[in-house]
Amino acid sequence: MKNIAIGIDIGGTLTKVGLVDKEGELYGHLDFPTTGHTDFDAYLDALRNHAEKLKKDLHIPYQIVGVGIGAPNANYYRGTIEYAANLEWKGIVPILEKMKLRYDLPTYITNDANAAAIGEMIYGNASDMKDFMVITLGTGLGSGIVTNGQLIYGYDAQAGELGHLMIAEGGRMCGTGRRGCLEAYVSSTGLKRTVFYLLCDSMEDSVLRDYAFNDLHGEIITKAAEDGDPIALEAYRMTGEILGKQLANFVAYSHPQAIFLLGGLAKAGKWIFEPTERYLKDSLLPFYEGKVQLQPSGMMEKNAAILGAAALVWDHQ
Amino acid sequence: MKNIAIGIDIGGTLTKVGLVDKEGELYGHLDFPTTGHTDFDAYLDALRNHAEKLKKDLHIPYQIVGVGIGAPNANYYRGTIEYAANLEWKGIVPILEKMKLRYDLPTYITNDANAAAIGEMIYGNASDMKDFMVITLGTGLGSGIVTNGQLIYGYDAQAGELGHLMIAEGGRMCGTGRRGCLEAYVSSTGLKRTVFYLLCDSMEDSVLRDYAFNDLHGEIITKAAEDGDPIALEAYRMTGEILGKQLANFVAYSHPQAIFLLGGLAKAGKWIFEPTERYLKDSLLPFYEGKVQLQPSGMMEKNAAILGAAALVWDHQ
Numbered sequence: 001m002k003n004i005a006i007g008i009d010i011g012g013t014l015t016k017v018g019l020v021d022k023e024g025e026l027y028g029h030l031d032f033p034t035t036g037h038t039d040f041d042a043y044l045d046a047l048r049n050h051a052e053k054l055k056k057d058l059h060i061p062y063q064i065v066g067v068g069i070g071a072p073n074a075n076y077y078r079g080t081i082e083y084a085a086n087l088e089w090k091g092i093v094p095i096l097e098k099m100k101l102r103y104d105l106p107t108y109i110t111n112d113a114n115a116a117a118i119g120e121m122i123y124g125n126a127s128d129m130k131d132f133m134v135i136t137l138g139t140g141l142g143s144g145i146v147t148n149g150q151l152i153y154g155y156d157a158q159a160g161e162l163g164h165l166m167i168a169e170g171g172r173m174c175g176t177g178r179r180g181c182l183e184a185y186v187s188s189t190g191l192k193r194t195v196f197y198l199l200c201d202s203m204e205d206s207v208l209r210d211y212a213f214n215d216l217h218g219e220i221i222t223k224a225a226e227d228g229d230p231i232a233l234e235a236y237r238m239t240g241e242i243l244g245k246q247l248a249n250f251v252a253y254s255h256p257q258a259i260f261l262l263g264g265l266a267k268a269g270k271w272i273f274e275p276t277e278r279y280l281k282d283s284l285l286p287f288y289e290g291k292v293q294l295q296p297s298g299m300m301e302k303n304a305a306i307l308g309a310a311a312l313v314w315d316h317q
Numbered sequence: 318m319k320n321i322a323i324g325i326d327i328g329g330t331l332t333k334v335g336l337v338d339k340e341g342e343l344y345g346h347l348d349f350p351t352t353g354h355t356d357f358d359a360y361l362d363a364l365r366n367h368a369e370k371l372k373k374d375l376h377i378p379y380q381i382v383g384v385g386i387g388a389p390n391a392n393y394y395r396g397t398i399e400y401a402a403n404l405e406w407k408g409i410v411p412i413l414e415k416m417k418l419r420y421d422l423p424t425y426i427t428n429d430a431n432a433a434a435i436g437e438m439i440y441g442n443a444s445d446m447k448d449f450m451v452i453t454l455g456t457g458l459g460s461g462i463v464t465n466g467q468l469i470y471g472y473d474a475q476a477g478e479l480g481h482l483m484i485a486e487g488g489r490m491c492g493t494g495r496r497g498c499l500e501a502y503v504s505s506t507g508l509k510r511t512v513f514y515l516l517c518d519s520m521e522d523s524v525l526r527d528y529a530f531n532d533l534h535g536e537i538i539t540k541a542a543e544d545g546d547p548i549a550l551e552a553y554r555m556t557g558e559i560l561g562k563q564l565a566n567f568v569a570y571s572h573p574q575a576i577f578l579l580g581g582l583a584k585a586g587k588w589i590f591e592p593t594e595r596y597l598k599d600s601l602l603p604f605y606e607g608k609v610q611l612q613p614s615g616m617m618e619k620n621a622a623i624l625g626a627a628a629l630v631w632d633h634q
Binding site: 082083129130131145147148150152153154155156157158159160161162164165166176178245248249250252253254255256257283285286287288291292 | 399400446447448462464465467469470471472473474475476477478479481482483493495562565566567569570571572573574600602603604605608609
């Protein structure tokens with residue numbers, strides 16, 4: 001009899017559902033639109049139907065032992081999603097309470113970056129670590145910080161909002177309405193903004209001059225870097241400089257053994273890892289030398305969102 | 318029978334020893350010079366003799382249950398003092414191993430800011446908190462960070478070095494040989510440096526123009542602020558601005574319920590607390606509003622260094 005967790009990742013566009021065992025093997029998964037349901041209850045009914053379908057297709061003896069959910073603005077302590085800008089349900093949504101009407105199972109929720117950190121601990125590269133952090137570099141910058149073998153939730157489950165560290169007084173505008181937040185520089189979107197800054201600032205020729213802001217994405221920038229495009233190369237260097245220097249500050253805060261990068265920008269590989277590592281090394285205090293590693297997440301090539309959500313269940317067993 | 322811990326604070330100039338019960342009552346204490354001993358063993362023998370003297374003077378039934386030590390550059394995991402710039406013993410000093418030859422008792426060591434945080438939890442204002450931090454503002458800036466009810470030591474017991482966060486590219490020189498560290502701005506010394514920056518930058522009259530750098534100290538600056546001196550007022554405002562903005566970043570990292578300030582600069586009271594609180598509030602992300610307090614340490618009027626060291630013993634019981 002296989003113990004199976006249901007892992008659910010709620011994104012602004014798509015919801016991903018999957019069945020995962022304790023070793024991180026995925027026994028079927030599917031996506032469906034997060035939007036377009038009559039109300040939140042109708043959404044949860046659709047979610048249950050999709051999960052039931054996955055269970056029906058599972059041709060091994062199994063039992064479902066719990067449900068893990070990753071969602072933006074999720075509050076681990078209260079089991080709620082609170083004021084999520086990218087979801088259509090407004091205010092405070094008591095998702096755990098409503099899930100319990102549908103599944104009589106242990107159910108947990110946290111934000112997606114926290115789920116990624118727990119996933120890294122359960123199935124990724126941090127299985128033997130007690131102090132590490134995961135930085136997710138997608139549309140924004142998310143973070144999950146583990147110390148003493150436990151995720152840092154903080155007083156009201158809002159620790160690890162490192163995308164909103166203020167790093168540049170009067171700097172770039174952020175979705176929060178403030179200026180100078182880290183994720184305005186270091187994220188897939190931040191990289192694109194840096195390209196546009198450089199297209200404005202420099203006179204260099206670049207293939208990137210042929211792209212509209214809305215058409216440009218990370219893979220195009222990476223391809224340009226591979227072809228030696230000076231704007232693409234400088235954009236990655238600047239992004240790595242800011243990230244590396246901030247990571248050195250993170251080390252002085254909680255001294256992780258390893259920092260794992262995950263998400264779209266991390267997929268650029270050496271283009272982002274090389275400058276980040278160089279500036280991290282140059283910025284670290286001497287007594288941290290050799291005591292912190294920068295690594296790709298062990299979940300990079302896997303379905304990290306579903307696995308991270310499912311990992312919440314295994315973390316509570 | 319009273320259970321008593323020996324609390325020891327090793328400073329660059331003085332070593333403080335005291336006998337402390339679990340409620341934080343101090344049953345006698347004394348200071349003796351840290352320097353001038355033949356070698357480290359002679360220092361530890363002197364330390365033991367002083368502690369024995371305190372025990373002899375204790376006229377109640379008691380038993381000593383442990384020894385707690387706060388020291389600069391102490392490593393909690395290894396029981397060592399490592400490359401302490403302000404102590405005369407060089408390299409790695411195996412203090413716990415050598416203490417055990419003198420006392421057959423549970424013995425613990427950590428750095429002074431970590432000891433202060435544990436003291437805050439055991440005897441101070443954090444007794445009902447699981448997520449908080451203590452910032453010590455003396456010659457430098459030290460920090461002890463507690464999450465999930467546990468001090469963050471990090472991978473190699475070097476977490477919480479917030480005095481060396483890089484906050485200003487190419488900024489003021491720090492004792493580490495780097496430029497722009499937080500403690501070069503926010504500490505008793507940082508305040509004095511800001512006064513000297515302002516004496517250079519502005520043309521305003523100020524009583525502080527009559528002091529040499531080596532003669533100026535915090536109480537003189539506070540007295541000047543109380544008399545409405547513009548340089549002193551502006552120095553406190555600038556210091557509070559930098560501290561308040563950094564504290565907002567700390568909240569995004571580990572979301573403490575409270576941040577406690579301790580040490581010489583914190584003793585300036587409203588002169589440092591008011592601007593710090595104002596800039597902290599202005600810089601916090603909206604969803605932290607009302608969820609973090611800035612407070613004086615509950616150890617401010619007590620012998621914080623000895624109590625914090627002794628608290629290590631109670632924290633392990």
